Amino acid sequence: MKRIVTLVVTLAATPVTLSPLALPGAGGSIGFDDLRFSLELHKVLVPGGRTGRVDLVDPGTRAIDEIAGFSSSRGAGRGHDESTTSADSGQGLIFASDRTQRALVVADPATKSIVARAKLGSGPDYVRWVAPTHEVWVTEPGKKVIETFRVEGGKPPALTPTGTIEVPDGPEALEIDPDRHRAYTNTWHDVTIAIDVDSRAVVGRWKNECKGSRGLAVDARRGFVFVGCDEGKAVLLDAGREGQVIGRAQAGAGVDGIGYGPALSHLYVPGADAANVTILGVRNSGALDVLESVPTTREAHCVTADDLGNVYVCDPAYGRLLTFRDPFPASR
Numbered sequence: 100m101k102r103i104v105t106l107v108v109t110l111a112a113t114p115v116t117l118s119p120l121a122l123p124g125a126g127g128s129i130g131f132d133d134l135r136f137s138l139e140l141h142k143v144l145v146p147g148g149r150t151g152r153v154d155l156v157d158p159g160t161r162a163i164d165e166i167a168g169f170s171s172s173r174g175a176g177r178g179h180d181e182s183t184t185s186a187d188s189g190q191g192l193i194f195a196s197d198r199t200q201r202a203l204v205v206a207d208p209a210t211k212s213i214v215a216r217a218k219l220g221s222g223p224d225y226v227r228w229v230a231p232t233h234e235v236w237v238t239e240p241g242k243k244v245i246e247t248f249r250v251e252g253g254k255p256p257a258l259t260p261t262g263t264i265e266v267p268d269g270p271e272a273l274e275i276d277p278d279r280h281r282a283y284t285n286t287w288h289d290v291t292i293a294i295d296v297d298s299r300a301v302v303g304r305w306k307n308e309c310k311g312s313r314g315l316a317v318d319a320r321r322g323f324v325f326v327g328c329d330e331g332k333a334v335l336l337d338a339g340r341e342g343q344v345i346g347r348a349q350a351g352a353g354v355d356g357i358g359y360g361p362a363l364s365h366l367y368v369p370g371a372d373a374a375n376v377t378i379l380g381v382r383n384s385g386a387l388d389v390l391e392s393v394p395t396t397r398e399a400h401c402v403t404a405d406d407l408g409n410v411y412v413c414d415p416a417y418g419r420l421l422t423f424r425d426p427f428p429a430s431r
Contacts, residue, residue: 114426118422119419120156120163120422121418122420123150126418127418128416128417129148129415130180130181130184131414131415132184132224133184133356135187135403136405137188142208143403144187144188146182151167151182151183152167152169153169155208158407158409164208166213169183169195169213170182170199172199180222181198183196185225188208190233190256192205192208192214193206194206197216200216201221202223203216204216205258214254214256215255217260220263221241221246222240222241224238227273227282228275229247229277229282229296232296234247235250244266245270245294247261268290270284272284272285272356273315275296278320281293284315285307285313291303291304291305291315291326306342306344307326307336307344308344309326309330309332310329311329312327312328313356318361324338325359325381327357327368331350331353331373332354333348345386346387348389350377351368351373352370353370354369354400355401356400356402357369358401360410362429363404363427363429363430364380364382364430365378366387368402369402369412374395375395376395376410376412377389377391377393378390378392380427382430388430391427395412398414399412399415400415401413408424409423409424409425410423
């Protein structure tokens with residue numbers, strides 16, 4: 100019989116319950132690095148590191164579908180330097196990294212199979228779908244570039260290389276604002292970079308007040324760009340005011356990936372060193388309100404939220420997700 104562990108955290112009058120969700124084939128620590136909610140597929144995309152799978156979690160039932168065929172390892176390492184660690188969706192397909200093979204992989208969620216691959220110039224980090232140009236962009240920090248591919252229609256689809264974009268002192272993280280035809284990435288220090296996805300030109304270099312820039316998230320409706328700072332804070336840049344910092348809040352130390360839930364206007368900021376995730380309310384003014392700090396586990400450094408009010412935090416040491424329902428009302 101499997102033992103189900105539930106952690107209950109109560110701050111003030113608000114209870115937050117963390118429910119572990121084990122991943123198939125994990126059986127211990129794996130290399131988590133990126134979580135993503137696909138509104139198109141209505142699934143949580145979970146690149147499972149050394150398991151060699153991208154798992155698709157149904158937010159309503161918590162049922163998990165598996166797409167296998169990536170590089171895998173039986174080792175129980177916690178680092179995220181092997182197999183698949185980042186994924187995104189577009190045009191009904193899933194695009195994911197394979198760090199071991201240095202490849203961009205295309206999978207069909209309908210058949211749960213890999214349908215195309217393309218070799219990369221260096222080790223991949225983040226993979227993101229760029230809808231305005233029908234491209235996939237892949238960050239490669241080792242070469243300090245973003246490598247880009249056009250997705251050509253057909254069965255199977257084809258990945259056509261379209262070049263690289265240089266990002267000195269980066270790129271760290273990658274987010275797309277399709278409404279403004281902008282991509283955002285960070286340097287490793289204190290700058291967030293805005294890129295026009297059509298011309299591929301850098302159109303902004305914005306000081307973000309971080310000592311160590313890490314995760315990114317975007318509120319496309321309001322033109323907000325959120326940056327997670329390794330030292331333990333989040334800042335909000337206003338894309339409509341040339342990246343001016345209009346909000347900031349403290350969080351737990353060891354911030355890496357961050358996540359934004361547009362339905363509630365809440366930002367989720369995990370602190371891998373502090374072993375917590377800070378829930379921030381995002382006002383229309385750009386002010387960030389600390390709503391709660393929820394204990395998690397050390398090394399839990401990536402997060403996403405679905406459109407039902409559920410939050411998913413990666414737990415690399417145990418090969419699982421820690422999920423909870425956000426109990427706070429929408430911020431305005």
